[in-house]
Amino acid sequence: AQSVAQPEDQVNVAEGNPLTVKCTYSVSGNPYLFWYVQYPNRGLQFLLKYITGDNLVKGSYGFEAEFNKSQTSFHLKKPSALVSDSALYFCAVRPPYGGSYIPTFGRGTSLIVHP
Amino acid sequence: ETGVTQTPRHLVMGMTNKKSLKCEQHLGHNAMYWYKQSAKKPLELMFVYSLEERVENNSVPSRFSPECPNSSHLFLHLHTLQPEDSALYLCASSQDIGSNSNYGYTFGSGTRLTVV
Numbered sequence: 001a002q003s004v005a006q007p008e009d010q011v012n013v014a015e016g017n018p019l020t021v022k023c024t025y026s027v028s029g030n031p032y033l034f035w036y037v038q039y040p041n042r043g044l045q046f047l048l049k050y051i052t053g054d055n056l057v058k059g060s061y062g063f064e065a066e067f068n069k070s071q072t073s074f075h076l077k078k079p080s081a082l083v084s085d086s087a088l089y090f091c092a093v094r095p096p097y098g099g100s101y102i103p104t105f106g107r108g109t110s111l112i113v114h115p
Numbered sequence: 116e117t118g119v120t121q122t123p124r125h126l127v128m129g130m131t132n133k134k135s136l137k138c139e140q141h142l143g144h145n146a147m148y149w150y151k152q153s154a155k156k157p158l159e160l161m162f163v164y165s166l167e168e169r170v171e172n173n174s175v176p177s178r179f180s181p182e183c184p185n186s187s188h189l190f191l192h193l194h195t196l197q198p199e200d201s202a203l204y205l206c207a208s209s210q211d212i213g214s215n216s217n218y219g220y221t222f223g224s225g226t227r228l229t230v231v
Binding site: 004009034036041042043044045046049090101102103104105106107108 | 117119121148150155156157158160163171205207212219220221222223224225
């Protein structure tokens with residue numbers, strides 16, 4: 001069975017500083033990995049995905065994520081945080097074949113960017 | 116708007132009431148989903164429909180009853196709910212499920228349900 005762990009309930013960072021939101025996964029085979037963001041009173045919005053190829057994936061709003069197979073991680077990063085990045089971030093994983101192909105989501109990490 | 120519309124945005128209901136949540140998408144997607152979001156818990160998949168047929172039901176209590184009359188509409192019928200069912204209910208859609216579904220999901224803004 002596939003699973004996702006987001007070990008931090010909350011990440012605090014000052015505006016202008018780099019940010020990292022952590023995600024580790026467990027899945028059979030090479031994973032398909034996703035990051036979503038949820039702003040207050042809104043649904044989840046797709047940020048980026050890793051399917052294959054370059055381990056560094058670039059997405060919306062200046063975010064990027066690095067796939068590390070040996071560490072089974074897919075951490076979300078941004079070089080310079082903005083106050084408007086404050087939101088809830090979800091990591092998701094699904095296997096490339098077999099099963100229902102439906103992603104499993106983590107519990108979310110609240111990112112708070114301080115002015 | 117993302118292309119997935121959920122109504123109502125907020126709902127307060129008593130434990131003996133019957134109500135329905137509605138989801139609508141005009142993205143041409145073939146798959147639709149209901150998720151339950153509770154604070155500090157993983158997003159919980161409830162139901163999956165593909166081409167109007169239910170393909171997955173993750174042991175959801177029978178007090179939740181889904182309906183998919185066509186590929187653009189999805190309902191979640193609620194009856195005799197419990198206070199612990201209070202949560203944000205999210206609808207999502209995707210082009211397809213299966214091996215080609217490596218695209219992201221499109222989510223609605225959710226219905227905030229409070230059971231009193």
